[in-house]
Amino acid sequence: MTLSFTKYQGTGNDFIMVDCTQNSEFQLAKEQISALCDRRFGIGADGVILIFKHEKLDFIMDYYNSDGSKSFCGNGARCAVHFAHSLKLFNDTAQFEAIDGLHLAAVNQDIVSLKMNKVDHFEKDDTAFILDTGSPHYVKFVADVDHENIVEYGQNIRYSNKYKKEGINVNLVEVLEDNHLEMLTYERGVEDETFSCGTGATAVALAYALVLDYYDIDVRIQVKGGELNVKAERMEDAPTTFDSIFLIGPAEKVFVGQIEI
Numbered sequence: 001m002t003l004s005f006t007k008y009q010g011t012g013n014d015f016i017m018v019d020c021t022q023n024s025e026f027q028l029a030k031e032q033i034s035a036l037c038d039r040r041f042g043i044g045a046d047g048v049i050l051i052f053k054h055e056k057l058d059f060i061m062d063y064y065n066s067d068g069s070k071s072f073c074g075n076g077a078r079c080a081v082h083f084a085h086s087l088k089l090f091n092d093t094a095q096f097e098a099i100d101g102l103h104l105a106a107v108n109q110d111i112v113s114l115k116m117n118k119v120d121h122f123e124k125d126d127t128a129f130i131l132d133t134g135s136p137h138y139v140k141f142v143a144d145v146d147h148e149n150i151v152e153y154g155q156n157i158r159y160s161n162k163y164k165k166e167g168i169n170v171n172l173v174e175v176l177e178d179n180h181l182e183m184l185t186y187e188r189g190v191e192d193e194t195f196s197c198g199t200g201a202t203a204v205a206l207a208y209a210l211v212l213d214y215y216d217i218d219v220r221i222q223v224k225g226g227e228l229n230v231k232a233e234r235m236e237d238a239p240t241t242f243d244s245i246f247l248i249g250p251a252e253k254v255f256v257g258q259i260e261i
């Protein structure tokens, strides 16, 4: 069978998009997803996203990591919104369903602003923060990310007894200046460093607010593939709760193609 796809990237986190709006039964096996994402023998990507029609909303986003596992992906969602916009599934603002529930988003040229779901608790693991921003994240502040080996560090945490069953995404973050951070991410499901992680950037921004006791959050975050912006509000009467969380950044169509699967 010939599969038509569109390749996207959002700050270097890259995805294979498949328009399934005319084929609600379409699915890919785990082995097919891994083969498509393979950077030597396939198209190459961190994940695959299937876009389906929704009865009431603008679309459904079905995200798969490169190993075929499912989760929510913030950068993938921003790219999916840009792709759905190019398919004319909505005008300026979108409402769509993903694995973690409903999301709102807006497109302005190549910048996509994505509303993330409320985060109402966090945990500490020694000095690291554990937050679920649609996918689970381990956030550790370090003095200088340039001196860190994120793959080695990430694998040690992700495959530790505590996390090996469910897996966790691991982020190392350096504070460059007030409200300006730099981060590295090791992603479960890709099992490697990625150039960016949207749910990770969101977790990092919330952890930063917890450390500095900030309530009005507006943070710029340098990732390997560019820059993301996270805005959020921390509730004065419930300080472990964050709402009105927005992940903002570029999403770019890279190429279109067809491949035999």
Ligand SMILES: N[C@@H](CCC[C@H](N)C(=O)O)C(=O)O
Binding pocket: 013, 065, 070, 071, 072, 073, 074, 075, 076, 135, 136, 169, 187, 188, 189, 190, 194, 196, 197, 198, 199, 200
């Ligand atoms: N790159 C993503 C996160 C993708 C999901 C993650 N690998 C997991 O399995 O939890 C993002 O931009 O959020």
